[in-house]
Amino acid sequence: MKRTIGLLLFPRFQVLDLAAITVFEVANELKGGACYEVELLSEQGGTVHSSSGVPVVTRPFGGHSFDTVMVAGAMEAIVSPPGFVDFLRAASALSRRTASICTGAFLLAQAGLLDGRRATTHWCQARELQRMYPKVKVEEDRIFINDGRVWTSAGMTACIDLCLAMVESDHGVELARAVARKMVVYHRRSGGQSQFSALLELEPKSDRIQAALTYAKGNLHKPLSVDELADAAHLSRRQFSRTFRIETGQSPARAVEVLRVEAARGMIEAGNHPIDVVARETGFADPERMRRAFLRAFGQPPQAIKRAARQA
Numbered sequence: 001m002k003r004t005i006g007l008l009l010f011p012r013f014q015v016l017d018l019a020a021i022t023v024f025e026v027a028n029e030l031k032g033g034a035c036y037e038v039e040l041l042s043e044q045g046g047t048v049h050s051s052s053g054v055p056v057v058t059r060p061f062g063g064h065s066f067d068t069v070m071v072a073g074a075m076e077a078i079v080s081p082p083g084f085v086d087f088l089r090a091a092s093a094l095s096r097r098t099a100s101i102c103t104g105a106f107l108l109a110q111a112g113l114l115d116g117r118r119a120t121t122h123w124c125q126a127r128e129l130q131r132m133y134p135k136v137k138v139e140e141d142r143i144f145i146n147d148g149r150v151w152t153s154a155g156m157t158a159c160i161d162l163c164l165a166m167v168e169s170d171h172g173v174e175l176a177r178a179v180a181r182k183m184v185v186y187h188r189r190s191g192g193q194s195q196f197s198a199l200l201e202l203e204p205k206s207d208r209i210q211a212a213l214t215y216a217k218g219n220l221h222k223p224l225s226v227d228e229l230a231d232a233a234h235l236s237r238r239q240f241s242r243t244f245r246i247e248t249g250q251s252p253a254r255a256v257e258v259l260r261v262e263a264a265r266g267m268i269e270a271g272n273h274p275i276d277v278v279a280r281e282t283g284f285a286d287p288e289r290m291r292r293a294f295l296r297a298f299g300q301p302p303q304a305i306k307r308a309a310r311q312a
Helices: 015-030 082-094 102-110 123-132 158-171 173-182 198-202 207-218 226-233 237-248 252-270 275-281 287-298 302-311
Strands: 003-008 036-042 046-049 055-060 068-071 097-100 144-147 150-153
Touching: 003 015, 003 082, 015 036, 015 158, 015 173, 068 082, 068 102, 082 102, 097 102, 097 158, 102 123, 102 150, 144 158, 150 158, 158 173, 207 226, 207 237, 207 252, 226 237, 226 252, 237 252, 252 275, 252 287, 252 302, 275 287, 275 302, 287 302
Parallel strands: 003 036, 003 068, 036 055, 068 097, 097 150
Antiparallel strands: 046 055, 144 150
């Protein structure tokens, strides 16, 4: 049975959100064309230009019904005219699930579809979403959230994670993994995974410090002494420690702990690994050291994050 998906667009939508369509396209290819049919819709139909100027041909709103209604996002918070919101509200009532990409969550909220629900959006607009729509339970640091029949995702490439999760829900984990491999996506990030990356947050200025951090991220199971990291950066120990702190604002030991905590949280949220296995695989000497690191980073122990991931 083909599932129909209506993707609602509007002038100055973010063109990267069309990557969502590729997930369903590849699922069709791998399953012999039997999975999904996607329609691009807009209030007036015809050509709609993205924020980058790329034109897309759409069909006008009408009496269509869809298995899934999705709303694209934009580079900023969105408020749409009544016609768009009325159609969204009516189409959602007839669909099995409704979803938003990035700041499309503002349109779901405007239609009243997020009242009392957990939702996310691009991190830089999350607090504005909460301010404008206080009935929404905004979680600003999530990749995507599935709250019943309503799904929301973070910004930009998070639309791929959202749609891979939909494919997994519809057709199983094996097809979702096959789609991810075909799209050269390393893996589908879990919905509870953070929108932030430790490597991006550290923001090293030079290739040498970046190389040391990349080496550390790929070898978290090792002790990762300062000498080992200095060798990866091709610097002396003294020069490495000094340069590292200047560029990142942190000591090498603190930065490695941040990388370990991020990797450990990802393992906890993405699977059912025992806490001691997670501690061992991410380089913590024992679960107690990992617990203390989690308290410093997140204000709660690994067990609490594991429970929250299960509930989500």
